[in-house]
Amino acid sequence: MIEQIVEAIIQVTGAVLLSPLYSGIIDKLKGMVSMKRSQSVLQPYHDLTKLMRKKTVIPYDATWLFVYGPYFTFAIYLAISFVIPVVYPSPVFLTPTVDFLGGALLFSLVAFVKILCAADSGSNYVALGVSRIASFGFLAEATLVTVFFGVALATGTNNPYVESHYALEAPNYLSLDHLFATVSFFLLWLFETGRLPVESQGLSELGMVDDALTYEHSGKPLALLKWGSYLKSYLLGSVWINVFLIPWGGQLGVAGALADVGIMFIKWCVLIALTLAVETSFAKLRLFKVQDHLALAFVLSVFSLLFSVI
Amino acid sequence: MRFIGRLGRYWLYSDRLLPAEYPSEDFFEAKQDDISGPAGSFTFDYGPVAGGLIESVRIRLNTYGEYIRRATLEPKKIRTVKVTGNVQDALLGIERVNGNFAASHAVAFLIALEKASSTVAPPAVQLSRVLQIELERIRNHVFVIHRIAETAGFSVPAAELLYIMEKVNRVIGRVFGHRYFYGVNGFKRATTGGGINLTEFEQITEEFQEVFRGLLESRIFIDRLQGNGVVTDSRSIGPTARAAGFEYDARLDGDYSTVYAQLGYRLLRHSSPDAFGRLLIRGEEVAQSLALIRSAVEKREEFCDDAKPDDASVEGIGLGRIESPSGDLAYSVNLHDGRLIELSLLPPSVPNIRLFLESVVSSGFTDVPFNWESFGIWMSEVGVKFV
């Protein structure tokens, strides 16, 4: 038990502390491709440190939700990092709290709370983004569910740790259902983390989707929301890498857990390269075409489900 | 004969002025009525301060959510510019009506002034002015395309276009001593520091052409622009009109049209009356402006006619109209005893705003920034009061 607790601590701290770094690296490389020296890879850490020191401005109408909601969303992300394989390749302490589907439902819970605490500000700009997120939610949530079940239907258990072992075998890895699920999850990852071709971190308010959720926040709650979104990007990305793309390489034991943190970094380089290619090659889709992007992801994941049982 | 817009108390046509039927400050005040719609709709205020806007302007969109029913616009920054009196002091204000079109404004004003004084600037000065306007056009078109690429989240071309724009700025700074042509022009006068390095400049525009062609290869990018902001109004001007297939250009029918003819100017147009067509026109006009600059440079090595300012001293009325990067720009002046007593301005942004507000109806929120940027509107030249 002690060993599993230690492994859990390594997994969770690894995820929490390293997640901003990956965003930093992507942004740095994106800048460099745009002919710039660009920001430091540690920029997300600098931003978070600064925000922790700043005051929080609350709109007159906003309630406790606006201020304390972000703490709760961050905590849910922390809880998720206990239950899915984001560093360590085997279940750790508290992992059985929820299965893979439960994890997907927890992601939805975060989305729900985030929307509530953003809309509590009463800002029209936030409402604009919220209405967009809500209208894509049906496809995004469905894809998250079906892609996670793609795992379950292949292995007979809704346990992501089993699936990552299952995919180690070459025939399983190369099977059609696995490939479809892999592509589908990547498309979903782009949407969930607000990347092109779905969204860009531009300045135009009229194009905001996910950015609208942090539009009114400042100070510590903003820091937590930002850190939360780094963590979300890390969690989903790591699941994709560990369960779908590169299931190999995980080490066991406490020392193995420490090594896994480094191994994850190497695996992430692949995702960073892919993201960079996508982010620099595409323009932002028309708003209603985002639906097509998600529908493609959804259909692929449903196909993957069908292939795995028929 | 084509309609251009309101200039002071007159309707300005390409070849005449007709008295306007009713007195009005500008069209904004006429449109400031209630735009609220049926139940379920609401009015979304965008601006005056917004990250997606370069300048302050309040755009009001009445909407059902995403779908825009009606739009109005309020210029929130309204500067008072003192122009009456000393012509030299007036010029300082005119240059700063719109920094990005400073050469165009100064030149149109000076032409009006020279006409009122019944003189013309020496040919060398005229060439220098055309050179300035075309440089300004290149810079502005590059900037507009940069804004569109940036709005589309296209980070690499957006950065490259900004890189090109800065290079153009440096050329301007090197040749004229100031990146926005401030203090360059005067009555029958234009100051230039040195000649343009044409080879360097050609490299810059070549680089631009590569980026521009690259942009046109992206399906998603084109999709954002096609069908967005359709304008088929025959009362349009500048790139908007030329994208819709109208042969409207003050370089053909305005002042200095003879200079342009000597430089071998030929009008470009497209039959795509949307934001995409405007992008195409702007992209192609960059190359065309380069050709104009080249022949202007070849026509005369030395532009400067650095004579001491020669104050206007006569009485009279004058009208100057040139083609700014966004369309017709006209000034009319009234001189009395060598002093300016009245001045009217028709900035290209006023007709363009009208066209924007018409074309934005029934499009979606995310289309608005593309549409807005494609017109090349500058609020600074709209929100000025001359005293």
Add this chain to the structure above:
Amino acid sequence: MKWLLRGIGKGIKTERSPVEVADWTTKLQPSSGEPAPQNRDLHCPTSALEDGWKAERCVFCRRCYPSYSPSGEYRLGKTIRAERTFRRSFYLYPIDVGTCGACNTEFKLLASPQYDMTRFGIFFTNTPRHADALVVMGVMTEGMQEAYRRAYDAMPEPKLVIALGTCALSGGIFSSDGIVADVAIPGCPPAPYTLLDALVKAKGGKGW
């Protein structure tokens, strides 16, 4: 993929030290050999020459030329109060209260590959809630006073106000008063180098 490869092929274009700056955006000084002239002889429209050259009043109209001429010195910004909290992360919220548009574009160019402000940890943001400094450009117009007040109020402490350009600082040719600011960046418009130097100083750096 095309843009990725093209971007990599272009290499890094950010300048490590200033390359070139337009003459009439730099510090003016009495030309050597010319006798020190009186202001009224120079027709200075903004009385920037009443007691030596005052950068915050000058609109670089060249009327004082050749008595005064540009020196090439672009570090014109004055930092009255720097905030070291922003040393590594400095988010700017620009507000245009009445510009001609030139300050806006020069400010925008800080994002260009040549200047690349992000290497100093400086970014633009689209909401005052995330902003560390309010960058005020232009002469204060009546219609923008409310927006200016609201934007300042909306920003969380600690915060800075940066006056960008002569209009914001002293009203330029349009007005006779400017705003109270923590950082003053003169120029009409200030060159990007001037801006970068002043912004780096504003967050407690040595300048650029």
Add this chain to the structure above:
Amino acid sequence: MVAITLFILGVAPPLGLLRKKLGYSASALGSVAMIYTGIELHTLGVVTIFYIAAGLAWLFSSIYSMSYDHYTWLAPLFSLSVFGMAIALTASNFLAFLTGYEVMTIPAYVAVGLHRKTDYPAFLFMAFSELSTLLVFAGFLYSYTLTWSFSFQPLAAAWPALLCSLGFMIKMGILPFMVAEWLPIAHGNAPANMSSLMSASMTLIAAYGLVKMILLSPGSTAFGYFLMGIGAFSVFFGALYAYVSGHNKALLGFSTIENSGAFLTLVGVFLTAPTHLLSMFALISAAVYILAHTLSKTGLFLLAGMTESDPSSHSEKAVGSLSLSGAIVLTASMSGLLPTVGGVATWALLQSLFMEAYVLHSSLAVFPIVAGSVVAMGEGFAMSTMLKFVLFSGVFRKGGLRGVTRSVTVLAVGLTVLAAGSLIYLAYAPFLVSNTLGVYGIIASKFAGEPFGGVSPLYTLLLPLILAVLVFAFTGKPKTRRSEVWNGGTAIDDRYTPFAYSTNVRLMLGKVLFTRVRNDAVEVSNASWLILYRLSTLFAILSKTLSRTYMNSRLGWYVVYMVAALIVVTLVVMI
């Protein structure tokens, strides 16, 4: 205990005639007795869940009604309806069930008729309710011919259950046209406490009847797939129409259809599951789904009662933070989010479908996979819909405290839903796993020996809460200052409307919703309703004539009708 419960609830209507508070108190007391009965009968399995759910729903509605009721006639009608439901729930024979079924329906119909001075909704409700009763009655008659007994007994044929199911599905708003608009129209036009009874408890009774009949009949796989398909379809369209619907109560009405669809899908899994363990899992989950829906929907309709403005306009007022806190939990539950009971139910629904797909491992697996995918989309819509409800009830638009009792009631329902989530593992007795890697109370979904998946609702509540406290302790309290909301430098003149919130989907799914966009309106049409509408032009003329003479909104006529109906029912029971 059953007798005591029925007695208390039975005296409530006459008491309500005397003093309305007395009537509601008696109903509340009877509801508590009902809950107690349920706990006492815990050996009966899923029945317990239905009893407890119904009891809780009535209890909260009764307490709420004490400070809500503006009509003299509402209290006896309300209590009578509750009494009818209690009869149906505890019935041991067809006749008692039918009596209860009618007794619960008629007062509701009267209330709809009296609440809005238009006869259309009431008539619609009555027509479909009677159709439902008719089909159920036919089913019962059929089964009588099989067993020659009125009591509920195991049947040899599936047909009676099938007929009854159709009847019950009409009551749930699923039939005749999958997502027919009659239910939202009817439910949206009653006083809030009555709406909450109609949408939450009456749906529960229909579900209860359906489960009861199906448990008595031999399973039919084909019917199971039919239910699964129709259920998944209803989940998606119910949620979609709820999302684009015009006002709060209609939104909640459509959401009822969505939840009924989810329930039917689970019944479908129950009928088609290849292993006994999976069948059992699906059945328990079906009951849990009904529990989740009944509780949450009761609370939400009570909240909708607080947001009502005058009956002629459809614009709602917002509520204060006390009731809103409850509403947030309720909407989370309706969105299928852990750790609420709705989250557990949604989790179980998806698990059941995909477990079935895995066990089948043949071309038949297409059904559960497609159903599961459609349900997943529906759940996504459900979340957006519930967000719309809660955002414009007090989060985005702010409101004041609208009655302490009522606000506290809504909050209490919310807390109950949260508690139910943590306690629901008790219902899953055969599927419990404990103490794995430090986690207790895991509900493990199983189709055979090994667990397929698992969730510990209590831990999903506690873990984030404890972590949130840790995060707070670590980062500290923010230093705060109040300021105006940032709106580009101006004050907000006009706010986002609920209509605008859902316009994206009206435009995006224009082909499904038949959206027409004009400069002065954006309109959507419900496809099935359109067909029905066109077919029923004749019917409409008929109904108008009928309703003018027979439903002229005068209390006397309703009383006559009620008495007559009661006499008829009593006569039937006597025979």
